[in-house]
Each structure stands twice: as structure tokens, then as C-alpha cells.
Amino acid sequence: MSSPVRPGWMEKPKPVTQAAKGLALVAVVLLVCVPFLVIVSTSLASTDEVVANGGWVLWPTEPSLDAYRDILDGGIVTHALGVSAGVTIVGTLLSLACTVTLAYALSRPGVFGGRPVLLLVLFTFLFPPGMIPSFLLVKELGLLDSYVSLVLPVLVNVFNLVVLRGFFQGIPEELYEAARLDGAGDWRVLFSVVLPLSKAALAVVGLFYAVAYWNSWFYASLYLESDHWPLQQVLRTYVVAGSGLTDATTGEGTVTAPQTVQMAVLVIATVPILLVYPFLQKYFTKGVLTGAIKS
Numbered sequence: 001m002s003s004p005v006r007p008g009w010m011e012k013p014k015p016v017t018q019a020a021k022g023l024a025l026v027a028v029v030l031l032v033c034v035p036f037l038v039i040v041s042t043s044l045a046s047t048d049e050v051v052a053n054g055g056w057v058l059w060p061t062e063p064s065l066d067a068y069r070d071i072l073d074g075g076i077v078t079h080a081l082g083v084s085a086g087v088t089i090v091g092t093l094l095s096l097a098c099t100v101t102l103a104y105a106l107s108r109p110g111v112f113g114g115r116p117v118l119l120l121v122l123f124t125f126l127f128p129p130g131m132i133p134s135f136l137l138v139k140e141l142g143l144l145d146s147y148v149s150l151v152l153p154v155l156v157n158v159f160n161l162v163v164l165r166g167f168f169q170g171i172p173e174e175l176y177e178a179a180r181l182d183g184a185g186d187w188r189v190l191f192s193v194v195l196p197l198s199k200a201a202l203a204v205v206g207l208f209y210a211v212a213y214w215n216s217w218f219y220a221s222l223y224l225e226s227d228h229w230p231l232q233q234v235l236r237t238y239v240v241a242g243s244g245l246t247d248a249t250t251g252e253g254t255v256t257a258p259q260t261v262q263m264a265v266l267v268i269a270t271v272p273i274l275l276v277y278p279f280l281q282k283y284f285t286k287g288v289l290t291g292a293i294k295s
Helices: 015-044 047-052 066-071 076-107 114-126 131-140 158-169 173-181 186-197 199-215 218-223 231-240 258-294
Strands: none
Touching: 015 066, 015 258, 047 258, 066 258, 076 114, 076 158, 076 186, 076 199, 076 231, 076 258, 114 158, 131 218, 158 199, 173 186, 186 199, 199 231, 199 258, 218 231, 231 258
């Protein structure tokens, strides 16, 4: 008896195909890892080594932390790092609190005014405000040169709200009814039933908010003076815009090469998110896809 013919996509890949896929994967990994290795290596290299290699070092022979000591010695980068950390932590917590409560209210059937509010929120997603109206609103509220201006205009993200709303709607209705029969109110249901079952979605949404706050520089350039800038705006000024780097340290200049200081600032701005991401990666598929499908 002959074996059934399998479709082409079910057949075992040929050795040539597997080798081509392996080479392509190695090429992609190198394209991602080599630039990052150059950045870290240059930040650790000595001034003489950077000058001898034309400004870039692939592997330092005498690693040194002089650049990191210079930029973290109480200068602008140190202050900017504290600003970014504070805005990220406070902004993420406030955004999660507002998004969770609004998403829970909009996920429950029969809530008074729920549909008009949902349509209003979705309208802001389709037609976001422009730069000038946003600036004028922040100015009229007296929030210029205030860290509140980095949080309040972006407090609730519509995409994150839709994801959480869909996730809450996917929780079995029997759990809500059982909590109601036990005499639980809305807040008790939220904290005792909904949130413990939504850890995956909360982790993903929290990471989205944290990354957005940590990487935000545009609003800082609009609303804050230079002495209040977060780390990403300092990074843009001293690396991308190519401004002088003496102010990035203590204001008195630095003995290290400019490229070394630039790469050290870039590493400090990148590593915190890279350290957090692996711990929350396992929640991505469950959190985002479940919320998106149910919504």
C-alpha cells in the first residue's frame, strides 16, 4: 500500500535549503550584533586605541571605564539619567493605572456612556492632535518646563487600551457573576479577579509604556529647557546632532576620545531596556494576541 502524497509545504527541507536558511540567519544576527559590539567596544577602548583605529574599535585590547566615570560624575548625563528613570517609573505606573481602570469600565456591558467614550477614544487614535495644538494646550495648562508635560499628554495609549479591554472581555463571565454573588463590588472584582488573571497583558502593556517613556525625546525638546532634558534628548543632542561633548560630562571637558564618550552615552541609554525585555518576553504572545483577538 503506497504512502499518501504529502503537500510540498509538509516535505522535509532539502540540505541546500537548510544551508541557505542558516546562512541567512547568521547574516541577520551579524548585522544586529556587530554594530552593538562596536558601540560597546568603542565605549570601553582607550583614547589612543580609538585614535589609532580611526574612531571605531571592534575589540578593545585594554578595556577602560574612564568614559563611564566621566559622564556619570555628576554632569548632565547623570541628571538626565535620573530624569529618564523617574519619568519612566512614574509615567508607567500612572499610565497602567489609568489604562486598566478605563479598559475595565469599557469592557463591562451596560456601563452608562461606555460606547460614546469608547468611540471618543478611538477617534483620538484615528485623528491624533497636531504638534501646535498640543503645544498650545500644554502652554495654557502651565506645564511648560515641567516633567508633567512628558506624562500627561500621553497618559493613555489607545492601542494599549484596546489590548487590555479585549483581554478583560475574554475573562469568563461566570467569574464576574461568582464574584458578584459573593458581594464583591466593581473595585473588588477588578483587584481580586481581573488583575490576577491579566498578568501577561499587564506585563506587555507595562513594557510598552516603559519603552515609550524611556525612549521619548520629542516632547522634551518641545516642552523642557536643556537643563531638564531626559537621557534620550541628551543622546540625540550629543550623538546624533554632533554637538560638543564637554557639557555631557562635568562641563570641564574630558580626557577620553569624543567617540568613546558618545558610545558610552549610547550604551547607558540602551542597556536598561535590553535588561528588562528578556524577563517579559514570554508574556508577549499571550498578552498581545489574546487581547487583540478578543477585541
